[in-house]
Amino acid sequence: MKKRLITAAGVAFWLIVWEIAALCVGKEVLLASPVRVIIRLFELVPSVSFWNSVLFTAGRVLIGFFLGMTVGVVLAVISGKFSVFEKLLAPLISCVKSIPVASFTILALIWISSRNLSILVSFLIAVPIVYSNMLEGFHSLDKNLSAMADIFRIPPVRRFVGIYLSQLMPYFRSAARLAMGLCWKSGVAAEVIGVPNGSLGEALYSSKIYLETTDLFAWTIVVIAASGFCEKLFLLITDFAVKRIERL
């Protein structure tokens, strides 16, 4: 309760700072006030087009995220098992990690339609993050426990659930948190470049073109909220699933 109060007080403090800054600037086109942004959000939320935009982007970002998580984990498992594969993959992973989102996006626009751009970009962002985290997890597995499992002849499934899952989960959670946030960021950024119809990226782009700063802030808050919600929900489901599996 106390922690929540402190967090709420922190948010309130920065909202006040924002309001004062907006009053000092005095021009909505340069800096919209938080009150105006909240009012605009209340106008946007009941409309069908708002939810269509949110679902359009969320669907694609999440597809890219889940594909990225799956491929990242599979590649990490193979690399953890075969060091040759890890060495082979290392230049590709560091290359994908350092290529700017804009370069990906422009290149991807040549290959695929702008509607599915955010899937590809989210996927490419998620893979190296998940791969690196999970590989680190595999490398840090307690070899003593593996030897114990060998001696006691623990069957593979029980060995995975009982010994490896709990050791790998912190790495998986941290990868998922990081990847989810970045998938949303880069997915929406890609949409701003590709401007697919009915996406959050298009809404942000329109705000910029028509200098509707209040809308820009409102849509940005929507993206932050959607990203946070997806992250929390994913971790909640993951933790619940892991607990159920460990109880088996």
Add this chain to the structure above:
Amino acid sequence: MAIEAVNITKKYGENIVLNDFSYIFPESGCTCIMGQSGCGKSTLLLILMGLIKPDSGEVRGRPAKLSAVFQEDRLCENLTALANLRLVLGKYNSAELLSEMTKIGLEGCENQPVRELSGGMKRRLALLRALLAEYDVLFLDEPFKGLDSCTKARVMQLCRDKTAGKTVILVTHDKDEAEFFGGNMIEFGERSV
């Protein structure tokens, strides 16, 4: 078939831990390996278990079913005490495991994560796991370390009862422990055998 160590040599860098060690471990009963810390007792045990390879020599007649208390407890810290037992001891039901935990003085901590247990409790849990597992040879590497004298006496008695007539290889530097379990004794010198 008895386990046989044949001309085993193991070095860590320049440090020779085992030098041409040979021994035939009897098929049943306890064999105590004694010696000061760092003289290679645990290394020999790990070689006998097949967990590390000797630089030269070999181990013959190692059975398929082994059980062990390692130098470290090697428990899953995030799992509960009961879950740690269930991980290895699939054929026991929870009631049986709880009854065995009571015998070794671990009653009431079955649902506690292992990371919250004391060193002595972890040691007893590791010992119980090894004693209840199915095995042809049981390896015990200082299984009673960290136990207070009263608990130690009780646990040693339980351990001797449960291993009666079975093949046990016990590593210890405590002469009283070795005498309590009886059987053959191998004494390691300061550096190596």
